[in-house]
Amino acid sequence: MATIISVINYKGGTGKTTTVLNFGAALAKKNKKVLLFDFDCQCNLSLSKGLKKPEKHLGNILMKKATVEESVFKLDTFSIVPSVENLLDYEFAISNEPGREFITKEFLEPVKDLYDYIIIDCPPSLGLLAINSLVAADYFIVPMQTENFAFIGLDHIMSATQKVKDRMNPNLQIAGILLVKFAYRTKFSQAVISNILANEQLKDKIFDSYIRQDISVMESPAFGQTIFEYAPKSRGAKDYHAFANEFLKKYGKTKKEA
Ligand SMILES: Nc1ncnc2c1ncn2[C@@H]1O[C@H](COP(=O)(O)OP(=O)(O)O)[C@@H](O)[C@H]1O
Ligand SMILES: [Mg+2]
Numbered sequence: 001m002a003t004i005i006s007v008i009n010y011k012g013g014t015g016k017t018t019t020v021l022n023f024g025a026a027l028a029k030k031n032k033k034v035l036l037f038d039f040d041c042q043c044n045l046s047l048s049k050g051l052k053k054p055e056k057h058l059g060n061i062l063m064k065k066a067t068v069e070e071s072v073f074k075l076d077t078f079s080i081v082p083s084v085e086n087l088l089d090y091e092f093a094i095s096n097e098p099g100r101e102f103i104t105k106e107f108l109e110p111v112k113d114l115y116d117y118i119i120i121d122c123p124p125s126l127g128l129l130a131i132n133s134l135v136a137a138d139y140f141i142v143p144m145q146t147e148n149f150a151f152i153g154l155d156h157i158m159s160a161t162q163k164v165k166d167r168m169n170p171n172l173q174i175a176g177i178l179l180v181k182f183a184y185r186t187k188f189s190q191a192v193i194s195n196i197l198a199n200e201q202l203k204d205k206i207f208d209s210y211i212r213q214d215i216s217v218m219e220s221p222a223f224g225q226t227i228f229e230y231a232p233k234s235r236g237a238k239d240y241h242a243f244a245n246e247f248l249k250k251y252g253k254t255k256k257e258a
Helices: 018-028 045-050 058-063 087-094 100-111 127-136 156-168 187-197 215-223 235-251
Strands: 003-007 034-038 079-081 117-121 139-145 171-179
Touching: 003 018, 003 127, 018 034, 018 117, 018 139, 018 171, 018 215, 018 235, 034 045, 034 187, 045 215, 058 087, 079 087, 087 127, 100 117, 100 127, 139 156, 171 187, 171 235, 215 235
Parallel strands: 003 117, 003 139, 034 079, 034 117, 139 171
Antiparallel strands: none
16 A cells, blocks of 8 residues: 655745655665656656656546556656646646545545555645645655755645644644755754754654755756666765665555555
């Protein structure tokens, strides 16, 4: 039975897509069956694997024109359901449907036994699609890059996720905050950490592993590759590998549970 993970933040440029791609690839390297979902109309995750204007995409699933199984691209090590540029048209089309927040939970149900991990790359907002991912998810991860005032808005994410938990998905849990482009010595990084530590709900929710700034991490999507394909010895590869280990240690299922 798959563990479903929503990678979420309310804004762009926080490392969501990079994390979905490389965390997913790190899990796949450990022989986990992984399905990645692109929920963002910017299609960065899809493009990072060379899926440009794909015929099969999330929009068709939302409209019930295709199933997840029919929409999956099976790559070497993991699978992916791409997004589409006019995803907002599809989002608009479902926006008045009764039970619209549950559409993702519903369409994932038939494939849950086919994967170990289903990871959703959220759009940079807390709109209907992000809420859909949270309603379907077991865990959410909040990547936070530490170059600017990244912690602003954290309360907003926590109150939105709490509402989803209370009203629609009692199973939802925060897995943790993942610090991205983290550099211990910089003032911004320290400021981000102290702000998180000052928050009662979140102070013990920062993952011990963090992702350092690494040019290879930035370059790899342009070559259609994960960090493990593009630069297997890089800092980025080491960091995402360590993060996947930490995640599995904290939240991985035992053979019996899976
Ligand atoms: N560890 C890293 N080192 C260097 N650049 C990074 C790192 N992580 C992400 N980036 C870059 O930061 C930018 C934003 O990351 P991205 O994952 O696209 O964020 P989001 O999906 O939240 O918008 C991208 O250009 C990406 O390549
Ligand atoms: Mg993105």
